[in-house]
Amino acid sequence: MVRLEAEAIDPGVLLADFCRGREDVGAVVSFTGLTRGQTDGAAVSRLSLDAYAGYTDKVMADLETETRARFDVLDVLVAHRWGDLTVGEPIVFVAVAAEHRRAAFEAADFLMDQLKTRAPFWKKETGPDGERWIEARPQDHADAARWTTGDTE
């Protein structure tokens, strides 16, 4: 399931809800991304995320489908914020449930790499030096490319 969230998300609550009542699952891996207070040495005081409702969630759902097709997982949750965020606030939460841990770790890693480079969000950081738009970094693209080069297969 993918969720585009306009209000603050609570990773603890999301994880507890995701784990509740499962009997076929032996492993849940979760990842929480937080809003950083600096990027490349430049201070950040606020982050604003633009999204395209109806399209952004559709692409996220496609990424979930790819993840489910590629790894032996039982359930997937992505909760992604948009709107205005303060430093230290959770921006993304991913949880993957699988029968065994390896698939859960790999699927969460894969899904985050895809979200970083393919999910239609547009980030603007505000700091003492003004505002700037942020794009996926070369490292993000290199991380995502690992899954197509066969390096990790």
Place this chain on the structure above:
Amino acid sequence: MARVLMFGALQELAGWREREIDAASLDALRALLTAEDAALGDRLAGPGVFAVINKDLVRGDPPLSADDEVAFVPPVSGG
């Protein structure tokens, strides 16, 4: 009139988020936008900017109809 949307840095550059514009095709729409704002036109033709019609990524020069929603999306940064 197609509904035209701009996102992220494109919205800031254009100075608007949403407009109704009459154009026969995607290329015709780009040409109209470029004629009124050359800097925006350059950016729309630049690397990493894609067009999304009715929530589907498109390539080439598809025709546009009055009830189409056309969005221009700059390079993304999720997570």
